[in-house]
Amino acid sequence: MRRLPLCATVKDEPAMPIRSRPTVSARLSSAFVALSLCAATALPITALSSAAHAADGLVSDKMILLMRHGVRPQTDSKELAKLSPKAWPTWDVADGQLTAHGIQAVKALAPWQRGMLAAKGLVPAEGCPVQGTVFGWANRSVQRTIDTGKVLLATMFPGCGLGVGYATAEGPDPLYDASETELGAIDVDQAKEAILKAAGGSFDGLKARAAPLLKELDAILGCETGAKGCPLSAQDWQIDVKEGEGDKPASVSLKGPLAKAGTLVQVFLLQYANGFPADQVAFGKASTAADIIRLSELRQLKYDVGNRVPYLAARDASNFLNQILIALAIDPTRDETAGGPPNAKVLLFMGSDTQQAEIAAILGLHWHIPPYLDDETPPTGALSFERLHDAEGKAYVRLGFTAPSLDQIRTAGPIDAAHPPIQAISALPGCEAETVEGACPLETFLTLSRPKLDMTAVAPYAYE
Structure with a gap:
């Protein structure tokens, strides 16, 4: 891996990154974690904020954003074609890449994003940030995360040369995809048990909840009868086990109609967000934002027995959450970050809805962002960890989720103070009695969060 200067320009990544799986040899000891996370939680005011922002109440001194990439097409057109006899719309980029419209929607979000950070005193309202005060990192094996971060930072800070770094080692990045490496490898039996537990002991309840929407989805696909694989609603619900091979760990996931439906309704959402004409969004059968959001219940159900299953989430995202906890715990006057990200x-961590859902699952977080369904993770949506302090220097953490509306993404129209994105505070379970202005005391936040990490899936990580 390589460490970028904090405001470095990043070279373009090849369109089709090579994927192989490295061995993670160094596991993080409990002693390392204690050292990393034991920084003082009463932060010195002098280094935190200018007098202009030292008003009564809590004052921000750090913002960590875990943002989903912008609009993309489906990730596997061949598999998608098997799910309907109809012809699917044509996109302007290859599977999984950031679209031209997606770029415009990211650019539309950037002025609000900078204005929000400037209002908190974290970046200047104009000109370039001080060297080292803004840092971006993306998932090397998912090009759209790199591209989204580059567009966002270049638009927020034009002419400043800011970019996003990424791991240069081949294979899955253990920060973003730990379960695809030795570090976060799962136990197959434990994973199967965890999925069934999340489903309520059997799939009967999920089947009943999904049945009406699956039938509607069959009608949208033109898949009620006859065609191969139709109807979707009649297919078997199974737990799929892919055994490990070489340095590729085993994987366990739900297989069947709900898994396919979750993918389909996300494709419909992306079609709408990308500005496709109404007759090309869900084949013209569910072409409004309200339709898309209603059908997205299928994707939420899929996540309930997938990325939000506590065991699976902890195996895949404990390493990522550990980096966030280290970053929050580090005294801003210190240069040494005890193994965490740059101070x-x-x-800005550019990632996917996968990491957002998994970290939320580990911490027990939820967010209410109507008209989206609760806990939705739209393109360019961001899970935020804001560190603040009071007049005495006591530190706090405020959690939240922010996302443009579907129509804001679809039109790529102005997003600013007059037309803000949808914003919500997310409460940390267990901290309700100590919350101030929606924020949990940092010491309490760390005390509640650390035990939720699976320390066997945590290791040192180098941003280089």
Whole structure:
């Protein structure tokens, strides 16, 4: 891996990154974690914020954003074609890449994003940030995360040369995809048991909840009878086990109609967000934002027995959450970050809805962002960890989720103070009695969060 200067320009990544799986040899000891996370939680005011922002109440001194990439097409057109006899719309880029419209929607979000950070005193309202105060990092094996981060930072800070770094080692990045490496490898039996437990002991309840929407989905696909694989609603619900091979760990996931439905309704959402004409969104059968959001219940159900299953989430995302906890715990006057990310005021992690859902599952977080369904993770939506302090220097953490509306993404129209994205505070379970202005005391936040990490899936990580 390579460490970028905090405001470095990043070279373009090949369109089709090579994927292989490295062995993670160094596991993080409990002693390392204790050292990393034991930084003082009463932070010195002098280094935190200008007097202009030292008003009564809590004052921000760090913002960590875990943002989903912008609009993309489906990731596997061949598999998608098997799910309907109809012809699917044509996209302007290859599977899984950031679209031209997606770029415009990211650019539309950037002014609000900068204005929000400037209002908190974390970046200047104009000109370039001080060297080292803004840091971006993306998932090397998912090109759209790199591209989204580059567009966002270049638009927020034009001419400043800011970019996003990424791991240069081949194979899955253990920060973003730990379960695809030795570090976060799962136990097959434990994973199967965890999925069934999340489903309520059997799939009967999920089947009943999904049945009406699956029938509607069959009608949208033109898949009620006859065609191969139809109807979707009649297919078997199974737990799929892919055995490990070489340095590729085993994987366990739900297989059948709900898994396919979750993919389909996300494709419909992306079609709408990308600005496709109404007759090309869900084949013209569910072409409004309200339709898309209603059908997205199928994707939420899929996540309930997938990325939000506590065991699976902890195996895949404990390493990522550990980095966030280290970043929050580090005294801003210190240069040494005890193995965490660079000690910047603004940390932008470009990732996917996978990491957002998994970290939320580990911490027990939820967010209410109507008209989206609860816990939705739209393109360019961001899970945020904001560190603040009071007049005495006591530190706090405020959790939240922010996302443009579907129509804001579809039109790529202005997003600013007059037309803000949808914003919500997310409460950390167990901290309700100590919450101030929606924020949990940092010491309490760390005390509640650390035990939720699966320390066997945590290791040192180098941003280089």
